[in-house]
Amino acid sequence: MDFQDYKSFWNDKASTPTGAMVAVDGSHDERTLRLTGAFSAAQARAALDFAPGDRVFELGCGVGRIGRELAGEVAHWHGLDIAENMLEVARGRLAGVGGCAFSPLRRSRLDALGDASMDKGYCVAVFIHMDKEDFVLYLRDVARVLRPGGLFYFDHWNLAHPVGWRRFSLEVDQAARLPPGQRKDVARNQFCVPQEVEAYVRGAGLELLAVVTDTPWVQVVARKPDGDAAASAREAERLRAAAPRISYGAQWTAYFDAIVADEARAQPPHSLLALLAREPADDPVALMFRAWIHGAWRSRPDWGPVPAGLDAGA
Incomplete structure (x- = not known):
């Protein structure tokens, strides 16, 4: 439109x-x-x-x-x-x-x-x-x-x-x-x-x-x-x-850069997942990005099943 x-x-x-x-x-x-x-x-x-x-x-x-x-x-x-x-x-x-x-x-x-x-x-x-x-x-x-x-x-x-x-x-x-x-x-x-x-x-x-x-x-x-x-x-x-x-900060920037890199390669955000896996569950910036990518993944069936550990309620 x-x-x-x-x-x-x-x-x-x-x-x-x-x-x-x-x-x-x-x-x-x-x-x-x-x-x-x-x-x-x-x-x-x-x-x-x-x-x-x-x-x-x-x-x-x-x-x-x-x-x-x-x-x-x-x-x-x-x-x-x-x-x-x-x-x-x-x-x-x-x-x-x-x-x-x-x-x-x-x-x-x-x-x-x-x-x-x-x-x-x-x-x-x-x-x-x-x-x-x-x-x-x-x-x-x-x-x-x-x-x-x-x-x-x-x-x-x-x-x-x-x-x-x-x-x-x-x-x-x-x-x-x-x-x-x-x-x-x-x-x-x-x-x-x-x-x-x-x-x-x-x-x-x-x-x-x-x-x-x-x-x-x-x-x-x-x-x-x-x-x-x-x-x-x-x-x-x-x-x-x-x-x-x-400032948005270095951590936010690294996560966002990973999203951009995967988007440029036309692939699911695996690079971001790898970064998030290194962070503790209660890290506030990682928690925000985990919730965000969980919702995005659910909206994209072509990405396959939502990876374990991305539970939006975690």
């Missing part, structure tokens, strides 16, 4: 609750979604240093994967997404959590949010699916809705990292196999080098505080300028100390 805009693409992917979860990050069940949500929420906490009185927004909240982990920690959490079907699932998952709001996105703007109305915001694995023009338009509106001194955290594929390049190469190989008219999916993965991301942030009127580039992701914390150089310097120093907790 040929989709003309982001909304129709993501609404189609989220036509069922399970389809919505898979579309967000490949999670095939609630347990996996909570494991990956907790991982991403920990990164956002380290980046944004939430306070109980904060008003926080998530750009591209999907099914509330991250919002469910964070909303109860702040005064107000506002989830925004281009797909109404995603928002319907998110409302159900955050039912009973106070101080929440949900709004659909339109025309690459945050129209539901007032000028200087939010203390902090974040956007995880969303800008990677946008044309660069829409990426910048959203960053401009982030600058509008943040209060002076407010913070925004986001990530993007890192083309300058070796694993990021290998992930991009999968897209190149796919393009080589397809006729030109079928190459450019409206929500296809897109890639940037860190310098490009930094230029977009500055061009949108935001101040760069931290750029983490040691994994296949460029991770950025930006600030709405307020003229307070001392406050900006304090935040930058805090983020230097927090960088290891913001």
